[in-house]
Amino acid sequence: MSVILFLIQWIGGVYCLNGDLEDVDVGIWVLCLFMGWIIIIIYIVGCLQTNTSSSSNSSPSSSDKEPLSPNNDYNTSQNLSKPTQDKQAQNTSKTLAENNESFYSYVTHMSDTELINTINNQYKNIKGSWTLAPHMGEYGSVEFAAVLLLWKYAVNNFVRNPESYASLQITLGDIICCAFFGMTAGEWSDKVDPILNAHSDIVSYKEFGNVYNYLRNNYIDKIHSLEFNDGNMQEEVYRQLYAKFTEIYNSTNGFKEMLDFYTSKGLKIKDDIHFYVANDKNDILKHTLLRKWKSKKRNLEEDADIQQLPPLLTDKFYISSYRCPFCGRHMYKTVFPIGGEFPIRTADGYISMKRVFTCKTCLKFFTPLPEHKLSCGQYYSLKLKTLDEYKMLLETFDNHGTTDGRPDA
Numbered sequence: 001m002s003v004i005l006f007l008i009q010w011i012g013g014v015y016c017l018n019g020d021l022e023d024v025d026v027g028i029w030v031l032c033l034f035m036g037w038i039i040i041i042i043y044i045v046g047c048l049q050t051n052t053s054s055s056s057n058s059s060p061s062s063s064d065k066e067p068l069s070p071n072n073d074y075n076t077s078q079n080l081s082k083p084t085q086d087k088q089a090q091n092t093s094k095t096l097a098e099n100n101e102s103f104y105s106y107v108t109h110m111s112d113t114e115l116i117n118t119i120n121n122q123y124k125n126i127k128g129s130w131t132l133a134p135h136m137g138e139y140g141s142v143e144f145a146a147v148l149l150l151w152k153y154a155v156n157n158f159v160r161n162p163e164s165y166a167s168l169q170i171t172l173g174d175i176i177c178c179a180f181f182g183m184t185a186g187e188w189s190d191k192v193d194p195i196l197n198a199h200s201d202i203v204s205y206k207e208f209g210n211v212y213n214y215l216r217n218n219y220i221d222k223i224h225s226l227e228f229n230d231g232n233m234q235e236e237v238y239r240q241l242y243a244k245f246t247e248i249y250n251s252t253n254g255f256k257e258m259l260d261f262y263t264s265k266g267l268k269i270k271d272d273i274h275f276y277v278a279n280d281k282n283d284i285l286k287h288t289l290l291r292k293w294k295s296k297k298r299n300l301e302e303d304a305d306i307q308q309l310p311p312l313l314t315d316k317f318y319i320s321s322y323r324c325p326f327c328g329r330h331m332y333k334t335v336f337p338i339g340g341e342f343p344i345r346t347a348d349g350y351i352s353m354k355r356v357f358t359c360k361t362c363l364k365f366f367t368p369l370p371e372h373k374l375s376c377g378q379y380y381s382l383k384l385k386t387l388d389e390y391k392m393l394l395e396t397f398d399n400h401g402t403t404d405g406r407p408d409a
């Protein structure tokens with residue numbers, strides 16, 4: 001296209017120059033040049049706009065933008081003046097008609113750099129000048145990355161079905177923000193499912209699962225290097241922030257304050273907030289007990305040299321010969337009596353736990369696969385986000401456990 005415009009311009013120029021070089025002809029030639037350049041510039045700007053709206057936000061400079069309030073992309077799409085929005089809608093719908101791609105296809109067609117940049121840029125745009133970072137952890141960070149990509153996908157496809165995609169954006173914006181306010185990765189993860197179920201016309205639960213697996217299988221290390229994996233919150237700051245957040249969130253009159261708060265951050269949230277944040281001890285315990293234990297493969301080292309260590313952690317948790325696979329310290333364990341096995345939810349469904357091991361440094365619990373020993377190289381584990389949660393669960397297991405061994409694995 002540019003080549004054709006250059007040719008027209010060149011032919012126009014040559015035609016004018018070939019005539020008698022009178023003042024009028026030079027004037028027309030200058031006008032030709034001028035008009036040609038205007039058309040070229042309009043064309044280039046048009047191309048750039050189409051690329052920006054159809055491709056992901058992979059430009060490194062976009063992370064240098066001024067700090068933005070949470071949910072910035074949503075604001076951008078809402079604040080556009082109507083003519084601009086209509087024009088963009090025309091451009092984008094043309095692109096969409098050409099490649100009506102699914103969420104999975106959108107993600108898997110990105111290059112490595114494009115994918116990680118898209119995740120990180122969306123994260124940074126939403127974070128803006130907020131100083132705290134979510135701590136999503138080993139698997140939570142992969143799910144968080146998948147949600148950020150879904151968010152970007154919803155932004156890109158807004159014009160396809162404004163009602164449905166806007167609803168997806170608002171609800172995703174809602175939970176993305178909760179991660180910044182200290183919601184635990186487990187609680188956070190539980191909020192994703194209802195959103196997917198409510199927007200199955202855009203992305204099915206299975207498709208989201210496929211994207212999650214794709215990210216986990218191919219990009220887990222890169223995702224773990226992003227800020228939201230480890231977060232930057234001191235335990236005390238986190239605890240205070242989260243306590244305040246849940247307090248406002250759950251108070252009956254507090255919805256208004258919460259909405260005001262969100263609005264001040266630039267987020268429009270629906271009145272019918274569809275989830276509830278646990279804020280009393282029983283709720284938290286109930287929730288913690290429902291957390292899904294992850295299935296892991298890793299060899300656990302046994303070391304019988306435990307004489308120097310305190311024999312008991314609590315009444316019923318006693319020193320074990322296994323070392324924590326993460327920090328290497330000796331773990332403590334309790335044994336549930338025959339008939340008193342403790343049910344837990346795992347990636348493979350409910351199982352009855354006969355023994356549970358714990359590392360108080362890593363805030364983790366471990367249990368072997370049914371009929372196996374911990375040394376078999378595969379186990380289930382649960383990482384607690386806060387010391388409070390950890391202590392609560394430790395106490396619960398302690399109440400049900402014993403220091404008496406049992407013969408069966």
Ligand SMILES: [Zn+2]
Nearest residue numbers: 324327359362
């Ligand atoms: Zn440990």
